[in-house]
Amino acid sequence: MIERITLTGGRGKDGRAEQVASVDFAMGNVVSIVGPTGSGKTTLISDLELFADGSTPTGRRVLIDGVTPPAEYREDPSQNPIALITQHTSFLSDLPVGDFLRIHAGVRSRDGVVAEAVVSQTLAFANQLTGEPVLPALRMTELSGGQTRALLIADAVVIGNAPIILLDEIENAGIHRMKALELLRQYRKIFVFVTHDPYIPLLSDFRVVMAAGAMTKVIRSGEAERRLAQRVRVADDLLAGFRERIRSGGEFSADELEAVA
Amino acid sequence: MKLAICAGPATCGKTSVLRHTTRKLLARGSRVAFLKIDVQYAEEDEELAREFGIPTKKVYSGELCPDHCNVMVLGEALEWAEREAADVLLVETAGLCLRCSPYVDGGLGIVVLEATSGMNLPRKIGPMLSLADVAVVTKIDRVSQAEREVFRARILDAAPDIRVREVNALHGIGIDPLVERMRATPDVCGELTLRGNPPVGTCTICVGKKTVGWKSHFGVVRPLENQTFYRGE
Ligand SMILES: Nc1nc2c(ncn2[C@@H]2O[C@H](COP(=O)(O)OP(=O)(O)OP(=O)(O)O)[C@@H](O)[C@H]2O)c(=O)[nH]1
Ligand SMILES: Nc1ncnc2c1ncn2[C@@H]1O[C@H](COP(=O)(O)OP(=O)(O)OP(=O)(O)O)[C@@H](O)[C@H]1O
Numbered sequence: 001m002i003e004r005i006t007l008t009g010g011r012g013k014d015g016r017a018e019q020v021a022s023v024d025f026a027m028g029n030v031v032s033i034v035g036p037t038g039s040g041k042t043t044l045i046s047d048l049e050l051f052a053d054g055s056t057p058t059g060r061r062v063l064i065d066g067v068t069p070p071a072e073y074r075e076d077p078s079q080n081p082i083a084l085i086t087q088h089t090s091f092l093s094d095l096p097v098g099d100f101l102r103i104h105a106g107v108r109s110r111d112g113v114v115a116e117a118v119v120s121q122t123l124a125f126a127n128q129l130t131g132e133p134v135l136p137a138l139r140m141t142e143l144s145g146g147q148t149r150a151l152l153i154a155d156a157v158v159i160g161n162a163p164i165i166l167l168d169e170i171e172n173a174g175i176h177r178m179k180a181l182e183l184l185r186q187y188r189k190i191f192v193f194v195t196h197d198p199y200i201p202l203l204s205d206f207r208v209v210m211a212a213g214a215m216t217k218v219i220r221s222g223e224a225e226r227r228l229a230q231r232v233r234v235a236d237d238l239l240a241g242f243r244e245r246i247r248s249g250g251e252f253s254a255d256e257l258e259a260v261a
Numbered sequence: 262m263k264l265a266i267c268a269g270p271a272t273c274g275k276t277s278v279l280r281h282t283t284r285k286l287l288a289r290g291s292r293v294a295f296l297k298i299d300v301q302y303a304e305e306d307e308e309l310a311r312e313f314g315i316p317t318k319k320v321y322s323g324e325l326c327p328d329h330c331n332v333m334v335l336g337e338a339l340e341w342a343e344r345e346a347a348d349v350l351l352v353e354t355a356g357l358c359l360r361c362s363p364y365v366d367g368g369l370g371i372v373v374l375e376a377t378s379g380m381n382l383p384r385k386i387g388p389m390l391s392l393a394d395v396a397v398v399t400k401i402d403r404v405s406q407a408e409r410e411v412f413r414a415r416i417l418d419a420a421p422d423i424r425v426r427e428v429n430a431l432h433g434i435g436i437d438p439l440v441e442r443m444r445a446t447p448d449v450c451g452e453l454t455l456r457g458n459p460p461v462g463t464c465t466i467c468v469g470k471k472t473v474g475w476k477s478h479f480g481v482v483r484p485l486e487n488q489t490f491y492r493g494e
């Protein structure tokens with residue numbers, strides 16, 4: 001069982017050593033990676049996914065429980081403890097969702113026998129993440145962006161059972177991110193969110209701040225930030241309410257916000 | 262001379278894989294020669310010659326199945342590579358008919374499959390996969406991890422002893438183990454023999470009789486509902 005991943009600092013875009021010399025991700029941690037566009041957030045998690053060994057452009061290294069990860073991690077995706085889900089990851093197979101989940105669960109089970117419970121648990125998980133229901137009879141290629149992302153996450157968590165899950169800007173993809181955070185917290189895993197969202201970082205255990213390709217700071221979210229997060233949530237719910245009304249054809253007056261606040 | 266034969270469906274990433282392999286082999290001091298066998302069009306030879314300054318050649322198989330063409334030309338290709346002072350010959354060949362396979366005993370057989378091709382591909386391509394030593398899976402950057410796992414499991418169903426190597430051939434990620442495997446392959450020597458049996462080719466259709474329906478033919482025939490059988494003397 002993995003307890004800790006260490007990412008040791010390399011160089012930023014200017015070639016100088018990163019300010020943060022090393023970051024530890026402990027099992028159970030929820031971590032956010034923040035920073036402006038182009039600051040190297042995606043590059044950082046791809047270093048994690050590739051088990052960087054000093055040969056990627058950043059020169060970073062990944063250690064698992066203090067040692068260099070074994071080659072099997074890279075060779076066999078079912079041995080790989082890291083699942084990466086990005087805005088662009090998608091399904092290509094044209095199978096019904098239920099069939100595909102059964103096939104994947106079959107590959108994962110030692111004896112080829114598929115517990116139907118695993119399939120229904122995966123679907124139930126996905127359906128808590130997205131508004132439009134993911135039904136077993138839908139074809140995978142028919143799914144919307146939000147449904148696809150929800151199913152990818154559910155599959156990685158439940159069937160793949162990956163201990164480390166990397167999520168690149170899933171908030172833009174029609175996922176209930178509060179719900180996702182609550183649900184994911186119930187599993188003891190390392191979750192790394194690359195995000196432009198104001199809420200997820202405040203509820204994370206810590207966040208890594210990126211600038212010009214380098215890790216510049218690690219900020220632990222204390223009690224104050226968690227309380228702030230609750231208030232951000234209220235504001236966020238308010239906006240979510242507006243979004244929902246706009247989507248469903250609502251019309252507004254100029255002082256609508258004051259009325260709610 | 263080391264020999265690696267790389268087969269795979271059109272546009273699966275064979276050249277991309279061999280380009281990264283060539284770069285890494287050259288960096289480790291190997292002297293690479295490249296042969297492309299295709300049916301009617303290819304420009305890899307010019308590209309790789311330009312990029313790396315290595316000796317390259319192409320052969321159009323035309324009427325022949327490219328794998329059959331490979332059988333015809335491979336011996337002379339090794340002599341050519343020898344004259345060019347190479348110590349590794351990389352052969353890229355299109356696997357088209359799906360009944361043949363181009364690999365020879367003593368050489369390294371590499372099949373390239375794209376992860377984006379659908380999960381049933383490994384079940385469809387016969388000896389091109391089952392007789393290879395290494396299956397290189399490309400375009401893993403385009404599919405979900407779940408589908409990668411299923412794809413890999415299906416490759417191993419079709420070819421239990423094969424080594425599966427997943428790569429992103431666009432960026433050259435995952436190529437190193439393939440390069441090491443090539444370097445560890447012994448030199449080919451003596452008479453080369455094809456690893457698989459070629460499909461039966463002597464039937465009355467092959468010799469030009471065009472009437473449709475198995476009852477009009479002799480030799481190895483195949484009705485719709487039954488297995489292939491021999492009809493005639
Ligand atoms: N995203 C992605 N694209 C790839 C990868 N490998 C190859 N490609 C792309 O796929 C296309 C075909 O690649 P080639 O290497 O030319 O394929 P090939 O098998 O040599 O093709 P033919 O010789 O024409 O049959 C090119 O546009 C490549 O850039 C990969 O791992 N990921
Ligand atoms: N340490 C580094 N050294 C060299 N190049 C880097 C480094 N970090 C990032 N880059 C390069 O900078 C570019 C932008 O990085 P990246 O895509 O990771 O940014 P991002 O923070 O994810 O941006 P966005 O918010 O727009 O998704 C990429 O081309 C990447 O290769």
Ligand SMILES: [Mg+2]
Nearest residue numbers: 041042043168
């Ligand atoms: Mg990004």
Ligand SMILES: [Mg+2]
Nearest residue numbers: 275276305353
């Ligand atoms: Mg090619």
Ligand SMILES: [Zn+2]
Nearest residue numbers: 326328358361
């Ligand atoms: Zn053939």
